[in-house]
Amino acid sequence: MAKSQQKKTKKSPKPSHPHLRILVTNDDGIYAAGLKVALRIARSLSDDLWVVAPDSEQSGASHSLSLALPLRVRKHSPRRFSVQGTPTDCVLMAATQLIPDRRPDLVISGVNRGGNLADDITYSGTVAAAMEGAVLGIPSIALSQVGDVAAGRISWVTATRHGSDVVRRLLDAGWPDDVLININFPTRPKGEIEGVEITRQGKRDQSNAVIDARVDARATPYYWIGFKRVAMDPPQGSDLRAVYSGNISVTPLHLDLTHDGARRALKKSFDAPQSKK
Numbered sequence: 001m002a003k004s005q006q007k008k009t010k011k012s013p014k015p016s017h018p019h020l021r022i023l024v025t026n027d028d029g030i031y032a033a034g035l036k037v038a039l040r041i042a043r044s045l046s047d048d049l050w051v052v053a054p055d056s057e058q059s060g061a062s063h064s065l066s067l068a069l070p071l072r073v074r075k076h077s078p079r080r081f082s083v084q085g086t087p088t089d090c091v092l093m094a095a096t097q098l099i100p101d102r103r104p105d106l107v108i109s110g111v112n113r114g115g116n117l118a119d120d121i122t123y124s125g126t127v128a129a130a131m132e133g134a135v136l137g138i139p140s141i142a143l144s145q146v147g148d149v150a151a152g153r154i155s156w157v158t159a160t161r162h163g164s165d166v167v168r169r170l171l172d173a174g175w176p177d178d179v180l181i182n183i184n185f186p187t188r189p190k191g192e193i194e195g196v197e198i199t200r201q202g203k204r205d206q207s208n209a210v211i212d213a214r215v216d217a218r219a220t221p222y223y224w225i226g227f228k229r230v231a232m233d234p235p236q237g238s239d240l241r242a243v244y245s246g247n248i249s250v251t252p253l254h255l256d257l258t259h260d261g262a263r264r265a266l267k268k269s270f271d272a273p274q275s276k277k
């Protein structure tokens with residue numbers, strides 16, 4: 001075999017799920033570094049890859065849809081598009097307009113720049129893109145790399161090293177419809193992890209939205225929302241504890257937000273005969 005051919009073979013090992021049509025999106029935008037990491041993961045599974053991502057950063061967009069604005073689409077290459085909209089818009093556009101013939105079999109959203117743990121989940125554009133996939137009946141996975149976003153310190157090494165393996169194990173195991181998978185990779189200097197832990201959504205120890213009041217060059221005040229985070233002692237089994245302990249956290253989430261205990265208690269109370277006043 002010629003040297004160049006050998007090199008090529010080594011560069012592209014056979015994908016493990018060659019017929020799997022994968023949509024990759026990322027709420028940090030079409031040029032996000034984490035999108036490249038997600039593409040590497042997707043490429044190890046299949047070569048039927050499609051990218052549809054927002055044209056600008058949409059972190060914190062949650063599950064919002066653009067209803068009052070038109071959606072402008074830019075085609076970067078035959079299978080790569082950016083949308084002037086939210087992560088949810090992107091998944092919807094991909095599944096219904098941009099990818100011909102058949103819908104994707106898997107949505108990979110991420111890898112997000114920063115964790116999506118505990119209370120982050122309801123704000124997250126990354127998780128919301130996976131939610132939209134689940135709404136459309138497509139198995140969907142959100143991937144996030146924990147790191148100090150405010151300090152500009154994100155290392156992709158853990159997600160890069162372990163992403164494919166975790167996603168492949170998940171695909172082998174399977175999960176129910178209406179469930180999406182939220183994966184968070186811990187910060188580890190060389191990507192060496194303790195293990196993979198199946199977790200539940202935690203509660204932030206202390207997640208204070210800090211509103212930074214500033215003044216612009218023309219003396220007009222403006223404000224910037226940030227978060228002050230203090231790591232404390234989250235319970236065992238939570239997503240927070242898992243990543244603090246150096247594990248990859250895998251949390252199955254569902255879209256039904258009903259609190260069943262409260263529902264039962266309220267039903268009991270409302271069904272009881274009312275005392276006459």
Ligand code: MN
Nearest residue numbers: 027028059112
């Ligand atoms: Mn983001």
